[in-house]
Amino acid sequence: MMERDANYYMRMCASCALHIHGATPQSYEYAANRTRRLLFMTGAHESGQWRWRRQHGFSEYSDGGAFGLWQCELGSIEASVRAIARNTWLRNNVELWLNTWGSDVIDPSEYSAAQILLALQRPEGDALSCLLARLHYFRVPEPFPRGLADLAKYAKRYYNTHLGSATWENYRDAYERGWVNG
Numbered sequence: 001m002m003e004r005d006a007n008y009y010m011r012m013c014a015s016c017a018l019h020i021h022g023a024t025p026q027s028y029e030y031a032a033n034r035t036r037r038l039l040f041m042t043g044a045h046e047s048g049q050w051r052w053r054r055q056h057g058f059s060e061y062s063d064g065g066a067f068g069l070w071q072c073e074l075g076s077i078e079a080s081v082r083a084i085a086r087n088t089w090l091r092n093n094v095e096l097w098l099n100t101w102g103s104d105v106i107d108p109s110e111y112s113a114a115q116i117l118l119a120l121q122r123p124e125g126d127a128l129s130c131l132l133a134r135l136h137y138f139r140v141p142e143p144f145p146r147g148l149a150d151l152a153k154y155a156k157r158y159y160n161t162h163l164g165s166a167t168w169e170n171y172r173d174a175y176e177r178g179w180v181n182g
Contacts, residue, residue: 004123006178009050009069012101012130013039019097020134023089034144035134037175038151039070042133042159044178045171046071053121053129060121063113068120068129072136077116080135085109094131101127108132133159148172 017026017035026035044050047069058065066073072080084091084107095106104124105111108131111119119125120132137144140158145151152172160166 004050004126006044006050009043009126009130009178010036010040012127013037013043015101016097016127016130016134020090020093020131022138030144034146034151035137037148038137038144038155039130039133040178041148041151041171041175042155043070043130045155045166045174046159049174049177053125063117067117068132069126070129070133072120072129072132074113074117076136077132078113079139080132081108081111081113081116083135083138098127098131103127148175151175 014032014036016039017031018028021031025031046066047053050069052071053068054060055065055067055071063074067077084094091107091109094108098106102124103119104122105116105119105128108116108128116128120129136159142154142158145154149168149172152168152170152175155171156164156166156168160171
């Protein structure tokens with residue numbers, strides 16, 4: 001397998017931003033700048049600069065905690081799978097996009113939660129993890145802001161939430177460090 005670096009993940013985020021959207025595509029500026037940067041920031045922070053595919057402190061046999069580079073939790077995964085299953089247009093886009101990125105899970109709605117959790121812990125599951133983060137953000141009606149600090153505050157509020165220990169500064173710093181340590 002090829003060595004993956006920050007540029008690889010930025011390309012993945014850009015591709016996901018451009019191809020996975022609601023019924024109406026976003027403007028190029030919104031997808032290429034805001035969505036791409038938010039996904040990259042989230043992944044860089046949640047994975048400890050592209051290192052962790054499993055949340056620390058949980059057994060590899062437990063379904064507790066978070067999974068994949070984007071540290072997706074089971075409830076969010078299940079909500080995303082339901083959204084894919086009930087929307088044929090989205091399911092077709094998801095299948096095409098995941099196939100393009102070499103995912104071994106092409107239609108997440110055809111897999112059990114346990115299979116998805118296992119897939120997220122392997123490099124072949126990185127695209128699935130990015131996709132699930134993108135779908136998690138679908139559930140937020142507030143549009144993505146423009147600036148890096150505002151994107152970091154958005155990630156803290158809607159991805160990490162008030163329950164998480166991270167700060168918005170952690171997200172901003174992870175985005176900036178993501179290039180160095182990726």
